[in-house]
Amino acid sequence: MGARHSPAKTALRDQVRAARRRRPLGAAAQFATDVAGVALAWAPVRDAATVAAYVxxxxxxxxxLLLDALVAAGKRVVLPVVLPDLDxxxxxxxxxxxxxPATRGLLEPAGPRLGREAIATADVVLVPGLGVSCSGARLGQGGGCYDRALPRVPAGTPVAVVLFDDEVGLPVPADAHDVRVGFALTAGGVLPLSQPPVTR
Known part of the structure; x- marks a missing residue:
């Protein structure tokens, strides 16, 4: 599990976080509007009954805006609740x-808990990240929450990481335990990421 905090990943996280802090507020607001439109036009989201997303x-x-657009489109939207063990x-x-308000400065739904397996009921999964490589290696925040959750997503369910356009194609170091994502969802569109062959 220590590979999550490798020097290369830590340096890349610092770089992306600094770039995000410098992003003009107007650009961030425009992104939120644009990415909601892109997501709702994407076939897996358009056809989904349930979407797993995040705040x-x-x-x-x-x-x-994306969460509210999904609800307005009649989707069932499930959001994560971080457990004490970071699952x-x-x-x-x-x-x-x-x-x-929840731990770590997060916002979480206050309704009934559905259980850890509820992510498996989603027709499409939208996840946070700091960057992604062309082969789908996702750079997370370092807590490992999604490393625990994503293995429960059934094979074939589209998983997309929501990023600013310039955060796609970064040299993210990949570890054996990392769960790769299939798509990057940006304001500019949905980009398929090439998945390396799975070895068991």
Whole structure:
């Protein structure tokens, strides 16, 4: 598990976080509008009954408009609830009023918990990240929450990391335990990421 905090990953995380802090507020607001439109036009989202997503915080690419657009489109949206062991439980999103402050400065749905396996009920999964390589290696925040949760996603379910356009194609070091993602969702579109062959 220590590979998550390799010097190369730590340096890349610092670099991306610094770039996000420098991003103009107007550009961040425009991203939130644009990415909501891109996501709703993407066939896996358009056809989905249930979407697993997350609430952006701080300088992360904004998902607030996207979450509300999904609900308005009749989707069931499930959001993560961070457990003490850093695994993820899930609960349904019923609009901004259903969110409550949680640990680590996060906002989480206050409704009934659905269990760790609820991510497996999603038809498409949208995850946070700081960057992604062309082969789908995702750079997370370092807590490992999604390393625990993503193995529960059934094979074939589209998983997309939500990023600013310039965070796609970064040299993310990949470890054996990392779960790769299939797509990058940006304001400019949905980019398929080439998956290396799975070796067992």
């Amino acid at each position: 952006s915080v701080g300088s992360e690419p904004g998902t607030g 993820l439980d899930w609960a349904v999103y019923d609009g901004p009023g259903s969110l409550a």
